[in-house]
Every structure is written in C-alpha cells, then in structure tokens.
Amino acid sequence: MDFKGSDALPGPRREDALPSSAAAAVKIVVVGGFGVGKTTLVGSVSEIRPLTTEETMTRAGVGVDDVAGVERKTETTVAMDFGRISIDERLVLYLFGTPGQERFWFLWNGLFDGALGAVVLVDTRRLEVSFDVIGRLEDRGVPFVVAVNTFPGAPRYPVEELRTALDLPDYVPLVECDARDRSSSRDVLMALMRYLHSLTATPEPQ
Template structure:
C-alpha cells in the first residue's frame, strides 16, 4: 500500500516511510492552530500576527470576536507514530487572501483535515472544494465550540454536500485525545483511498 511523503506524491510503503505530511485546513478562526498545538509532540512552529484594524475590516469576526491573532503563513507540528513513521502537520492560513499558499503546502500531502464551525459552516466550503478538485483525501472535523448548536454528522455532511465516503467527526480540538481521533480517521480514510486508487492518494 502506497502513501504520500513530504517530498512528493504517494510512492512508498507505509512500513518504509519516514515522513507523512498532513494538512489542517478550514476557515478563519476555526481552530487550526489550536489543533496543531494540542497534538504536536514538539512546541509547534506558529506564524501568527496580531489582528490589525485594517485586517478586522476585512476578516469576518462573527462568532470569534475574542480572536486577537491570525496565522499568516502556516503552523507546523510533529507526531511520532513509531520509529518508521512520523506525521508532520501543516496548518494552513484561513483567510481567502492567503490561499495562494495552499498549492505549495499541499504538495506531497497524504491527506487533510477540514475543520468546520457550525456557526460559520460556509467558511469551510473553499477548503472542501480545494481538496476535492485535487483528489486529496480529506475528513471533516466539526469543532464543537462552547455555546454553538450541535448537529450530527449526517446533518453536517448534507449541509456540505459531500459524499458518504468522506468521514465527518465531531471533536474538540483543544483536547489532545479528541484531536488525535480525527487524525486517526484521516489516516484510515487515506488508506482506503490508496487501496481503491492503486496507491495514488492525492496530487
């Protein structure tokens, strides 16, 4: 079974991999930086800047009024699965004006987590379209914010108009175990995709 590594498309056997690249994507303020920080075994690399008055006039802060910083390049974290397999996590910037970076960040990615906030579900449409158009396996992680309405996985799937084959998982990205379960779901999904496509899990 073939998987993608951080240097290019799916080429190696899982047992022989040294690095697996995963993306954490989604809209502005959905919890990407928090998720990378919750699961990373190292102090995550962050490229956050304080929100300025100019940025506040562009970015929709509805539902995340307390947010004071934003990722302007990427977040980076690492998880060692075993001596042969290391996961490298890349959190993408959420605002539309930084999407030019997504193409480069997605090169060699095994798959992606698309984080969703049910209060601003439309914010993750762009991420879903991006990975669908490039054939990159993804799962949807619904970050259950305090005070937000809770919808079951089928309701979220219908609202996003995604196929039954795409896993949808409710989670709290502040909680390490909850966030890890989303990553496990992604790895399992990517393995299924690799089996059905002859090893070509993404672009």
C-alpha cells in the same frame, strides 16, 4: 514576523529528535475557515514545540477580514503552523496548518505540495466558511476527513444533516473533536490515516 516556537538560536533539541526507528513520514495539511481551531489542533497534538506564525489582528484588517462570529479573536495565522506527531515507532506525521483568512490562501499552493491528505476543521456556527475550503480540496483531488470542532454553545447537528449541509459524499469520514484536547485531535488524525489506508488497500482476491 514572530516565529514562535523557535528560540533565538534555533538548534536541535534532544526531545525533538526523530526516533531512529521512524521509517515513513507523511505530510498532512490542516485546513478550514478563519478561526475554526487549526493552530489549536496542531499545537495540542504536536510532540515538538509547534511552530506558529501568528500575528496580532490590527485595525488594518477591518473590512478585509470577515471576523463575524469570531469577534474575540486577537491573533491569526499569516503563513502556516507546523507540528509533528509519531503515530507509532515507524510512522511520523508532519502537520501543516494553513492560514484561515482568504487573503492568505495563495499560500495553499506550496503547503499542499506532497501532502497525502487533509483534515478540514469545521465550526458549526459558521458552516459557510468551510464550503470554499472543501471545494478547493475536491478540485485538487486531496483526500480529506472533516472534523467538527465542538465549540461551547455551537449548534449540534445530526451527522446526516451536517453531511447534507456540507454536501459531503458518504465515503468522506465525518468526526467530532475538541481541538484543544490532544487525544481528541489525535483521533482525528487516526481517522484520516485509516481513510487514506482504505483508499490504497487492494481488495482481497475472491
């Protein structure tokens, strides 16, 4: 397996060092069906060179992996993506992207240990691949936001229609993004952080 992002001799790099002011680290998982843009999002937003575990898709996957809608995809994540982003001087997010293909979903167990929240990436051309993912997060009780990755040519639905199609409760944030764009991907993480904060904030005494 080629661990891209790590050079032959992985040593600490000055630009990868955490700021000494960092006081809180939060683990966030990026999930979603096959080919929805998880690796792209982790890579675009990460301030360190992201670690990816992408393998070339081969004929061995034919009939095993459902590539309908993503026929031009040549690589797929087989273990995880890893990246890091500092939200401010004190708060650092560690990002773990999961493999999208169902045959690797057993890896979710380890990747979710200690995670505070999740981003579910969705492609509107293949909404159905998100159903199982959202169901699994609900079963685990992990708070999540849903981000629609706006691929060119993908159908655009009104928010309420999407909410209904994904069977999302009103309180779950639903946002749009372009996973290739750093600031757009950062906005998704900020939406998740605001949501997590709202879940823990105690109401003001009357």
